[in-house]
Amino acid sequence: MIESPAEPLTFESPDEFGSPLSPWVYTSAELFELEYDAFFLRRWQFVGHVSQIPEPGDYMSASIGRDSLFVIRGKDDMLRAFLNVCRHRGSRIVEGSGHCKGVIRCPYHGWTYQLDGGLLGVPKEDTFPDFDRSRYGLHEIQLEVYHGFAFVRVRGDGSAVGEWFGQVGRYFELFDAANHVPCLTETCQVWGVNWKIAWDNYLENYHIPVGHPGLNRLLIESEEAQELASGVSYGVFELRDKPSTVDIERRYQELCPTVQGSVPEDVRGKWVQIGVSGSLGIDLYAEAVDIFQLIPLSHEKTLVRAAYFGRSDPSDEERELRQLLFEINDNVNDEDKTLCERVQKGLQTTGYRPGPLSSEESSVWYFHEMVRRLVPVARLDASPPVGQVAIENSRMLQSSS
Numbered sequence: 001m002i003e004s005p006a007e008p009l010t011f012e013s014p015d016e017f018g019s020p021l022s023p024w025v026y027t028s029a030e031l032f033e034l035e036y037d038a039f040f041l042r043r044w045q046f047v048g049h050v051s052q053i054p055e056p057g058d059y060m061s062a063s064i065g066r067d068s069l070f071v072i073r074g075k076d077d078m079l080r081a082f083l084n085v086c087r088h089r090g091s092r093i094v095e096g097s098g099h100c101k102g103v104i105r106c107p108y109h110g111w112t113y114q115l116d117g118g119l120l121g122v123p124k125e126d127t128f129p130d131f132d133r134s135r136y137g138l139h140e141i142q143l144e145v146y147h148g149f150a151f152v153r154v155r156g157d158g159s160a161v162g163e164w165f166g167q168v169g170r171y172f173e174l175f176d177a178a179n180h181v182p183c184l185t186e187t188c189q190v191w192g193v194n195w196k197i198a199w200d201n202y203l204e205n206y207h208i209p210v211g212h213p214g215l216n217r218l219l220i221e222s223e224e225a226q227e228l229a230s231g232v233s234y235g236v237f238e239l240r241d242k243p244s245t246v247d248i249e250r251r252y253q254e255l256c257p258t259v260q261g262s263v264p265e266d267v268r269g270k271w272v273q274i275g276v277s278g279s280l281g282i283d284l285y286a287e288a289v290d291i292f293q294l295i296p297l298s299h300e301k302t303l304v305r306a307a308y309f310g311r312s313d314p315s316d317e318e319r320e321l322r323q324l325l326f327e328i329n330d331n332v333n334d335e336d337k338t339l340c341e342r343v344q345k346g347l348q349t350t351g352y353r354p355g356p357l358s359s360e361e362s363s364v365w366y367f368h369e370m371v372r373r374l375v376p377v378a379r380l381d382a383s384p385p386v387g388q389v390a391i392e393n394s395r396m397l398q399s400s401s
Helices: 029-041 161-174 195-203 213-218 247-258 316-346 359-374 389-400
Strands: 045-049 058-063 068-073 079-083 097-099 119-121 140-146 149-153 187-191 219-228 232-239 270-276 280-284 289-298 301-310
Touching: 029 289, 029 359, 029 389, 045 058, 045 068, 068 149, 079 140, 079 149, 140 161, 161 219, 161 232, 161 270, 161 280, 187 316, 195 289, 195 301, 195 316, 195 359, 213 219, 213 247, 213 316, 219 359, 247 316, 289 316, 301 316
Parallel strands: none
Antiparallel strands: 045 149, 058 068, 058 097, 068 079, 140 149, 187 301, 219 232, 232 270, 270 280, 280 289, 289 301
8 A cells, every 4th residue: 555645656567557548438528527526626736826926915716627716815915715606696706817906806796705715795785684694705725835836626635735746846946946937928728638638648758759859859858757656757858969950949959058057956957847647747947847737628628728937037048948948848739739639539449449558658557547546437448338437436436445
C-alpha cells in the first residue's frame, strides 16, 4: 500500500505494464460523469496566481467544466474561494476577473454578499417568509496557495497540495514562481477529444520526434524524471547546442543564454515539465512559467487553457524570449490538437484494440492505473449496458473496499 502521495513510483521494465485503457473508456458519456467527480471535483484544480488579485475586492474566476468558481481577496486580506453561483436562483455571479467594490452583487436580482461570502442584502427581504440570512451565504470551497499559485478543491478531502508535489516543489523555488505575474496573453482552444486523450498525449514524449519536429530540433530529454504516487510527475529537457535551421527556433536558442543568470545554476538551460494527472501541466523556464490546463466540456470535447507567468521586471531580451516561447508553444498545441483529434476518431474504429506501451510511455500507464483505481469500472474491456455504468462502478467500489 502506498503511504505517501509524494512517494516515488518505480518500474523495472515495460513488462510490468498492463494493458492501456480500453477504447470505450474514451467515448462513454456515462463514464465521463464518474470521472468528472473523481478527477475534477475531488482533486485540486488550478485557478491562477495570487498576483492577479492583489487588493481587497479583487477576484479571478475559473471553470473546471460545468462548475464555475472564483477566488476573491477579502477586506481582511484573506483569500477565499466560492462556487460562482447565487444562492437565490442559481445565477452566475462574476465573469473573468475584476474588482468588487465592497460587496459581491448578483447581476440577476441584486442579492449582495460580503467579501467573506456572508449574505449581506436581499431586495424586498420582507417578501421572503421567515428568512434567515445566515443560511444563504456563498458556498465556500477549499483553497490552497502553493508557491503563489491558487488551487481549489470543490468536494472531498485528502492530501494538501504541497504533499502532492513533494520534493518536486523545489523547482517552484528555483524558478521563483511565487513572485511571478501574468506576462503573456492567456489563450484557450477547444479540442474535439476526450480529456484523457489530451492528457495521455501530454504525459509522454515518445511522439515528439514525429509529432513535434520543431520541439525536437530545440530540446533533448534528460534522464532526470520521476513519478509520484499522487499523480504528479516531472521530467527535464535541455536545450540543444546545434542551431536550428528555423529562424524563430534559432533566435530562441540565441537569446536563451541572456536570461539564464536569473535562475540558479543547476536549472540553467533547462525546461522542467511537471504534470498533475489528469488536468494540469506546468512548464518552468528561466524566462517564464507556462500552464497547460485541461477543462472537460463533455466526453468528446475539452477546453485547453494556456497561461504564462514571469518576472515583473524583464529585460528587453527576456520579453522577446517570452514572445518566441509563446509562438513555439502555440504551434506545439496546434500540432497536439491535430494529433489528439486523430486518436479520438481512431479509437472508435470497429475492432480496434490498444497496442503495448513503450517504456517512454510509463507515465501514461501510471495515469491509466489511477483512472482504474478512482473509477474502477474503467478496468472493464467493454462498456456495461447503457444506464449501467454508474451502477457497475458502485458495485466494484464496494467489492474493493
